Each structure stands twice: as C-alpha cells, then as structure tokens.
Amino acid sequence: MKNVLIISEGKIKARRVRMLFGMTLILALLIFGQTVSAQKEQDVIAQPFKINGKEVKNYLMEKYKLRKHDVSSSLQQTPNGPSGKLHLRGDIVPQNIANAKRMKNREDRARAIAGVFLKEEASLLGITNMDEIREMSIDTFTSPYNNLTTTNIRYQRYINDLELEYAYIGITIEHDGNIRSVSAELVPTPPELYEAVKEKILTEGEILKIVKQDLESAGIDPK
Incomplete structure (x- = not known):
C-alpha cells in the first residue's frame, strides 16, 4: 500500500485573501510578460504568482487569447504557494513549443508539449521543483469519426517521494500539437510539511493541521 499525503479531504479551501495590488501588480505583470517572451526553454523556475483568481484569469486570457468563459480559477496566494483550482480550454499554445511539435512519436511529443507548458507556467502553478511533478498516466484516444488523436x-x-493527494495537473493535447485543456488543483506546501515527511509518515490530522495553520497565516479561512 502506498503512502499518500492527504490535505484537502478535510475540505480545506481558500475563499478570500486580502492583498494590495495597485500599480505594483500592474508593473509586475508587465515585467513577467516581458520575461516570458524573452525566456528560452529551460528549467529555471520563477517565484510563485502573488495574485488571486481574477488576475489569474486576466493573465491567461491575454496570453493565450482565451474567452472569459474558457478560464475558471479559484486560486488564492498563500505564503507557501497557490491554493485552489484552475481550468482552461481552447487553443493553448506555449511560446517555446516549436521543437516539441517536431517530435514524431505521439506520446513523446505530447509529453514534450506538456512539459513546455509546465515550465512556462511554473510560477502560476506553484512549481518550484519540476522533479516533484510526476507523470501518473498518459492515454491516447483516436476518434472513430475523423481518426484524429487526443x-x-x-x-x-x-x-x-510521497504522493500529495488532491495536488494534480491534467493536460490534454490535440492532434495538431496544441493544448486543448488544462485542469489543476493546487495545494500549498509549508516548510513544516517538508520537514515532517523526513521524519515519519504523517496522519491526515497532522497534515490538515499544518496546512490549516499555513492558510490562516495568509488570512484565508480554511473550510
């Protein structure tokens, strides 16, 4: 039986967080956009976004030319990463995707395309170490109507090495190499959690207590 870190089974959810944005937020988004445009495909991970659901939606809509109803976000920032859910759909094309699209093997190409997206949006997704994001499954579906694959x-x-339950990312890639949808549930990871798992296997109650304290310190009401 595998060991699993369970955090959100106790219905811990981020509802509201009070933060000041103003001109600082606008400048930060402009700087981030310029940085992403100039950034080549690499493993450098930026610091997490410090924005809420509305700013996440605006950022994704502008970058990927998505419509308002194509993006759903309940993300809120905590001191130890974003908390909440994210879903987007449409023709999602990462900026550094050209080399990945040239790969011949279907699954290898899909992995490479998804990997580019994860690296480009690492700060948004709260990823500080790509080694913590592990592939659990890959499935290809061929349409009986047009023979196109997804x-x-x-x-x-x-x-x-312990699975953090309810912390997942799902990516769907179409036959043309464009990402069709992304779904994610993000869970903040306090330093105390890393220290605790080094010592022993945590109980659900211990995990919930650590994360509850983290959310409360950010002014978020855990439910």
Missing part, C-alpha cells in the same frame, strides 16, 4: 496526461505532485 492525448491526456495526468501529473501528481510528490513531496519527498
């Missing part, structure tokens, strides 16, 4: 990849986050 590949679904599901990733799970791990902390010190």
